[in-house]
Amino acid sequence: MSAAPSFVLSLGGSLVASPVPQVEYVQKIAAMLLRLRADGIVGHVVIGGGTVARTYINAARAINPQVSDAECDELGIICTRLNSKLLLSALGTAARQDIPLDTTPDAVRPGLITVMGGTFPGQTTDAVSAKLARAIGCPRMINATNVDGVYPADPRKNPGLQKYQRISHDRLIEIVGTEHRAGASFVIDPIAARIFKESNITGVVINGQDIENLERCLRGQEFNGTIIGNQ
Template identity: 30%
Template sequence: MTKILSVGGSIIAPDKPDSAFLSEFVTMCKKWLDSDKQNRLILVAGGGAPARVYQNGLKEVCEKTGDAFDANAADWIGIMATRLNAQLLKACFGDYSKNDVVYNPTEENLKFDGQVLVAAGWKPGFSTDTDAVYLGEKFDAKTIVNLSNIEKVYTDDPRKNPDAKPLDTISWADFRKMVGDEWTPGKNCPFDPIASKKASELGMKVICAGGKNIPNIQAILEDKEYFGTTIGA
């Protein structure tokens, strides 16, 4: 069984690598992998907070110099942050992860030799959520677990709207109305618009859940009851 965990960069390294979280996360994942040698994990690392810090740095420089902000360059900065986080994840899993970090999820001869395959950002135009969808399509994984610093999808941004309600389930049609169709570098939404369009077309399911809740992530891997929002249920 192959499952995909899209791990937000703000969970891996909020301001520096969160070694306490990573050690718990890796231990739990290894336990699940060891329970059945057919179990495999694809881990897609996001750029998260480190990406946004550097993207904002570029924005501030542009404002000071009067130069135009280059969205493509900002996307590449975010991609490089995902690659650093991905190399860290791969190193944490040691011999479980036998292949190089995947940069291009559409590569024809992509190999998955161990029990863990780690991927990072590919190119501008979308986030690593889209890379996760491409990998799900390639390795026949119908569910993507999106781990971030939000535990559920809300009807609106709860930081701005106190009346926003958490959702247990939401259809792709309703979710796509919320996130729109366009990607901007550093966009902060539960699942990016480009990924959402492709996942809905492929009939995939996405589970959005809190990335720091290790027992809950374990419950998701074990197909038990979990706390989160299921998109496309």
Template identity: 35%
Template sequence: MTTKVLSVGGSIIAPDAPDTEFLSAFAKMICTWLEENKDARLIFVAGGGGPARTYQNAYKDVAAKFGDTEKKAAAFENEADLNYACDWLGIMATRLNAQILKTVFGPLCKQDVVTDPTAVSDFTGRILVAAGWKPGFSTDNDAVLLAERFNADTVVNLSNIAKVYTDDPRKNPDAKPIDEISWADFRKIVGDEWVPGKNCPFDPIASKKSQELGLTVICAAGKDIPNIRAILDGKNYTGTTIR
């Protein structure tokens, strides 16, 4: 049985609220693909998206309003505590997004949403859906751990960008799209540190683990359904390949 892992960005599932047009089109394509590829199964790992950032920003706003008063809560005392709290808020958002993915696919996904990628021991349906695990990294890292657990050699990272760029194109007009890049060069772009809510093509912690495992990661536009299908079929696609 061939296993493919898709890290589905929360900005695709729920940019602000659940995107029902995307969920419908994505589900139809996936169901058709699974019907045509009976020896394959898929793992989806849901990101937090708009809801995660909404709650994280709300928490930061509340923390700032305490200022340096004596009533300042212990959780606000330093940046590490604040990041830890923000991580948990993001994790909870991923779990809600994962639950709607599981619900959409009905009987194809027989198991509960996975919240610890190191603890899942079996895969009984055609689809397995996972969410955030614990603070310290994003769901990209959970996708990598599940790829390792179920012997997948590629993770498809679906987000709101079609390709990785040499720099942020919104800030640098000279930034160039990348078709293929090594892990060593990619990690120079994203760095080595994870910060909750960080907007980068692939989590730095997940990137390090992927390089160690020799995984291939494909970064592609999550709303381009025909392109996702081309990736699943092993055909020509638009995206950035990291290996």
């Protein structure tokens, strides 16, 4: 089986546990990853903290309004690793069963799926995914979230906006800005957007709830979403 990574998947934590663990969804994602691996398409997954992380972060700020963003991020990181364990339990021996704590090339092992969460304060799991893709020489990072692509502004607040089918690295950076705050929700983390450009990584934003569409994307087939990259 080829050890070459075909993709890094940033899987939204709200899809996995919103607000409680979504057992059927995790089982379907695991089955998809196992099908891909059986066909020689080996990918790696970074899972966010989602609703659970934001709940803990909001609680920490209510308990202590002076709590730092770094402390809040640490809470979120713990939640990402809980979500990662859920997926690992469904993947069994097809996956590395321990969770890497950083994004060095040693995070992945030949032929095995890696599942991990956050690493350090000051970044979301999108940034972790982009850093992992850069470290292992993976050309694609797919962000499976609860929206179906990139829009000029938040489509939930601005109905009628047209989704981008393809967007440049520079335009994405313009949309997402440059600042990070613990518990914030971006279509793509600003750090990840910069890594895409610097390392010429092709990004994708896709609705992770549509697993059939997501699998087509991971197989390199036609899909519904937004491709991020220079023409």
